[in-house]
Each structure stands twice: as structure tokens, then as C-alpha cells.
Amino acid sequence: MIKVSPRTAVIAGASSGIGLALARMLASRGFRLVLLARRRELLEQIADELPGDVITEVMDVGDVSAPEDFARVLDELGTVDQIYLSAGTGHLNPGLDWSLEDETFRVNALGFAGMAAAAYRFFERQGSGHLVGITSIAALLGSAEAPAYNASKACASRYLDGLRMRARAAKLPVYVTDILPGFVDTAMMKAEKPFWVASPEKAAAQIISAVDRKNGRAYVSRRWGVVALLLRLLMK
Numbered sequence: 001m002i003k004v005s006p007r008t009a010v011i012a013g014a015s016s017g018i019g020l021a022l023a024r025m026l027a028s029r030g031f032r033l034v035l036l037a038r039r040r041e042l043l044e045q046i047a048d049e050l051p052g053d054v055i056t057e058v059m060d061v062g063d064v065s066a067p068e069d070f071a072r073v074l075d076e077l078g079t080v081d082q083i084y085l086s087a088g089t090g091h092l093n094p095g096l097d098w099s100l101e102d103e104t105f106r107v108n109a110l111g112f113a114g115m116a117a118a119a120y121r122f123f124e125r126q127g128s129g130h131l132v133g134i135t136s137i138a139a140l141l142g143s144a145e146a147p148a149y150n151a152s153k154a155c156a157s158r159y160l161d162g163l164r165m166r167a168r169a170a171k172l173p174v175y176v177t178d179i180l181p182g183f184v185d186t187a188m189m190k191a192e193k194p195f196w197v198a199s200p201e202k203a204a205a206q207i208i209s210a211v212d213r214k215n216g217r218a219y220v221s222r223r224w225g226v227v228a229l230l231l232r233l234l235m236k
């Protein structure tokens, strides 16, 4: 009998919310998982709870050494099929407290791009792979209450566009999917009057379905795609 090795998925930001829901769903699909975040105890608890092979790595994606550390983790794993970048932060910051703006840019923009570049370079060498970045519908417009959050998500989203263009130009079977969630019921959801709120499980199911279809971009839940279309028409 031929033994098929399990596919490997790496999730950055797997200790809660959307990343955790992705971990649960991918574990149930038989993936070998590598879970990254800062909260070690939570990661270990999750690894104990999940079926199958689970590796945990404590990492702060806002650290300057994160891209290098991430590249080393990927090299040690050998083959990796999918990398999900869900780690992110955000604050309502009407007072423009710079420490909050600075943290947001460091994690969501610089940190995200560093992790995405490390992931892409790994897939380029490997000759295949699927990079999935969780950005936000916030990437599509500015925000008076959370200017750094929306700007950092726009940066992350454009960075993914660049990597996708690079993979296409190289004619490599490397796929890059940008996931733009609207509101998802997690600790991150800070809006005063959220609407069309999806559960993390629903978000994870729609993300995995977009990955299965190799979509370049997907709105979660799907109805946010209509908002994106209207925004694009209004901005013309």
C-alpha cells in the first residue's frame, strides 16, 4: 500500500480567533500543522487538543528578526504546502497615540511583509506552495478612528498583489490568496456597531474554500464582496 504523507500548513496567529479556527479545520482535514504566535501556553493547549502532528513556535512577527527566524523554521520543516498569515493587531485610536500606530504598522505592515517575503522565497525555492494572507476589508479605504489599521492592511494587501504578480510572471505553481474579512466575532472586532458578523468557524470555512479554488482574492463573508465592488465604483 502506498503511504501518502500528510500535507503541511503553517499558521501565524494561530493562538486565537480566525487562525485558531483555521487550525481546527485544517487538522480535521489531516494536515500536519505548525502554529505560531506569542502566547506559548495557549499554543501548547491548542496543540494538545488537536488531532495529529502539531508543532508550536513562539514568535512575535513585529520583531526585526521575525523574517529570518521564520525562514529558518520553514527550512527545518522540509516541505510546506500552505502558509496562512493571520497574525495581526488593531486599535481604535482617535487620539493618534503614536505608540499604538507604531505597533500596528510594525505588526500588520512591516511584520506581515517580512513574513510574506520569507514564505514566498521558501515556496519559490520549493517550486510550489500557497501563501494566504488575512488582510481586511479595511484595506480598501481610510479610517478616521483607526488610521494605522486601515493603512497597514492596505500595505499588506498590495504586498500580496506584488507577490502574486511575481509568481505569475515566473510561471510558478505558487499561489497567493488575499483574504479580506469584514467583521468576524473575535477579540480583534472593535467596531461599535458591527454588522454582517461571521463566526470564526464560518470565516475559516470560507477561507479554506477560497484556497481550494486558488482564488487570488476573497471576501469573508462573501457578501462583503458587494461592498468592495461598490467602493471601487465610488472611487472611480
Ligand SMILES: NC(=O)c1ccc[n+]([C@@H]2O[C@H](COP(=O)([O-])OP(=O)(O)OC[C@H]3O[C@@H](n4cnc5c(N)ncnc54)[C@H](OP(=O)(O)O)[C@@H]3O)[C@@H](O)[C@H]2O)c1
Pocket: 012, 013, 014, 015, 016, 017, 018, 019, 036, 037, 038, 039, 040, 042, 059, 060, 061, 062, 086, 087, 088, 089, 090, 107, 134, 135, 136, 137, 180, 181, 182, 183, 184, 185, 186, 187, 188, 189, 190
Ligand atoms: N475579527 C475581525 O473582525 C477581523 C476583520 C478583518 C480582518 N481581521 C484580521 O484577521 C486576523 C486575525 O485576527 P482575529 O480576528 O482572529 O483576532 P485575534 O483573535 O485577536 O487573533 C490575532 C492573532 O494574531 C496573533 N498576534 C497578534 N500580534 C502578534 C504578533 N506581534 N506576533 C505574532 N502573533 C501575533 C495573536 O496571537 P498572540 O497574541 O498569542 O501573539 C492571535 O493569534 C488579523 O490580521 C486581523 O487584522 C479580523
